[in-house]
Each structure stands twice: as structure tokens, then as C-alpha cells.
Amino acid sequence: MIQPLAYIHPQARIADNVTIEPFVTIHKDVEIGEGTWVGSNATIMDGARIGKNCRIFPGAVVSAPPQDLKYRGEQSTVTIGDNTTIRECVTLNRGTALDKNTTTIGSNCLLMAYVHVAHDCVIGDNVIIANSVQLAGHINIYDYAFIGGTSAVHQFVEIGAHSMISGGSLVRKDVPPYTKAGREPLSYIGINSVGLRRRGYSAATINEIQEIYRIIFLKKYNVTKAMDIIEAEFAPTVERDEIINFVSNSQRGIMKGFGNT
Incomplete structure (x- = not known):
């Protein structure tokens, strides 16, 4: 179902059973998989590769050019796996030729409102990123990691699988798998035994x-x-x-x- 008040470039590749609400803007070089829902006022820019059964909420901007002074307009992408939810006003920047040329978000992820994912980040499957988390460029986040709200993550940081970072954290160092991290400066506070x-x-x-x-x-x-x-x-x-x-x-x-x- 595509609302007539949405703008969709005629060359965008939209699968069957995609719902596009009013005032959505979808650019030319875009792919959207079956069953995905795109809420009002979302903007899907060139280079977006969106999987099946995703939910993209109002105000989100997917595949904007990176905020990187080294970017020279090269073609690059943002790839989103299946069953991932992108909440209100999330911003996802595409990759750069100097690194991976793509920004990747896995399947079954939840990115809550106002999350920013910068260029060349790789986010695994089943990752939860809470409200207003800010990810700099070139960050790797492995499967089942959780990042608490309003945290800020330094560029090139690695966050291991099944780890859990408390809200409001400043993440300047790598966080090994299976751990919980908190306090300032960010420190080991145990393993994520509950998870x-x-x-x-x-x-x-x-x-x-x-x-x-x-x-x-x-x-x-x-x-x-x-x-x-x-x-x-x-x-x-x-x-x-x-x-x-x-x-x-x-x-x-x-x-x-x-x-x-």
C-alpha cells in the first residue's frame, strides 16, 4: 500500500506488500524488501538496501551522506537486515570508499528514537540500541549487544557480543563480549549473566x-x-x-x- 502523498522515485525498487505512508520521500537508488512499513515523513536516500518486514518510523533518515570531511560523493550504501525496527528520527549514514563503503545494520535489531549511526559502522543481529545513543564512524557492534540510552561511542570502538553498556556511558575503549560496562570512566562491572x-x-x-x-x-x-x-x-x-x-x-x-x- 503506497499513499499518493508519498514521493517515490520511479526507479526505486519496492517489493510487494510494502506499506509507505503519506509524506515519505524515497530516492532513486533504493531497495525495500517485502512486508516493510515506512512511516510518515521518513526519508530513504540513495544507497539504502532495506530487508524484509522492517519498520521505519516517522522522521527517520536512512542512507544520508556521511558527515565525514573525507567523503567526496562516492557511491556507497546502508544495508539493513530483515525484521529490524528503526524508530523515530533515527539517522543512518552510508559508508565511505576509504573504509567499508557501507554501513550495516543486521537483522532483528531495534534502534530506538534519535539514535545516530555514522559511516562505516557494522551492527550485528539482535542488537538493541536505546534512545539517543550516538555512534561515531567505523564502530563494530556484535550480536545481542545492548547499549543504554544517551551513550556516546568513540570512532573505531568494538563492542562484543552479548555485552551490555549502561545508559549515559562514554565508550572510549573496546567492550569485550559477555560483559557489563558502566561507571565513569567506563569499567567492567560483571558479566551479562541474565542475558x-x-x-x-x-x-x-x-x-x-x-x-x-x-x-x-x-x-x-x-x-x-x-x-x-x-x-x-x-x-x-x-x-x-x-x-x-x-x-x-x-x-x-x-x-x-x-x-x-
Whole structure:
């Protein structure tokens, strides 16, 4: 159902069963998958690739040019997976040729009102980003992460899978998987045990993750020493290896343990 008061460029590629409300603007180089709903006054600009059964609320701007002085008008995209909800006044900037050439939001995500996602960010599946979170460019957020409202995330930061960041946080360092982060400066405050239980992780696995992070954050070892101890004392598992790889490959450095400034 497409309302006559909407503007849709004749070359935009709109699938069947898409609902487009009045006063929507859809530019030329746009693809929208089946079953997606686009609310009034949303703007879908060139380079948008929107999946199936998404919900885009009024005032959202999808695939605007990046706010990057190095951008020279090159063709680039924003890709949104299936079943993702983009709430009111969210702004999603497309990628740049100097990095990924695309900004990616996964499937089954919820981006609440006034979220900003800058150029070349990659957001995984089942991610929740609460109201007014501001993401700078080149950020990676892995599956099932949660970012609390009004948080600001520095460019090039990595936020691990199943992690949880408290509202109002200033995220300047990488946040490893399965952790909870809070306080100022941003610090380790435990593992996301409630989220892990909800997603079917066993008590034994949760306990192992907790023991690994005690070594990283609470024992006051440097990162290299902590990684050596973990590799020596814990048998390889998916979770252990994910933590080791994330921490060892961190470019910005990981957040601190509380009290370890």
C-alpha cells in the first residue's frame, strides 16, 4: 500500500506488500524488501538496501551522506537486515570508499528514537540500541549487544557480543563480549549473566566466562599475562576463544576493571 502523498522515485525498487505512508520521500537508488512499513515523513536516500518486514518510523533518515570531511560523493550504501525496527528520527549514514563503503545494520535489531549511526559502522543481529545513543564512524557492534540510552561511542570502538553498556556511558575503549560496562570512566562491572541465561547458556559456561574475566579485570595482571594464564588454565571453548581473540586483537584497548585507572 503506497499513499499518493508519498514521493517515490520511479526507479526505486519496492517489493510487494510494502506499506509507505503519506509524506515519505524515497530516492532513486533504493531497495525495500517485502512486508516493510515506512512511516510518515521518513526519508530513504540513495544507497539504502532495506530487508524484509522492517519498520521505519516517522522522521527517520536512512542512507544520508556521511558527515565525514573525507567523503567526496562516492557511491556507497546502508544495508539493513530483515525484521529490524528503526524508530523515530533515527539517522543512518552510508559508508565511505576509504573504509567499508557501507554501513550495516543486521537483522532483528531495534534502534530506538534519535539514535545516530555514522559511516562505516557494522551492527550485528539482535542488537538493541536505546534512545539517543550516538555512534561515531567505523564502530563494530556484535550480536545481542545492548547499549543504554544517551551513550556516546568513540570512532573505531568494538563492542562484543552479548555485552551490555549502561545508559549515559562514554565508550572510549573496546567492550569485550559477555560483559557489563558502566561507571565513569567506563569499567567492567560483571558479566551479562541474565542475558546469557535468557539465551540458553548453561550455568557451567557462565561460570567459566566469569572466571576468565576475573583474571582479566580483577587480578591486576597486564593483558599479555592474563591471556597466557587463560590459555594455560582453561580448555578451548567457543566462549574462551572468542574472549581471547577479542582482547588480543583490540586496537583501542579494552575498558578497565573498576578501580584500575
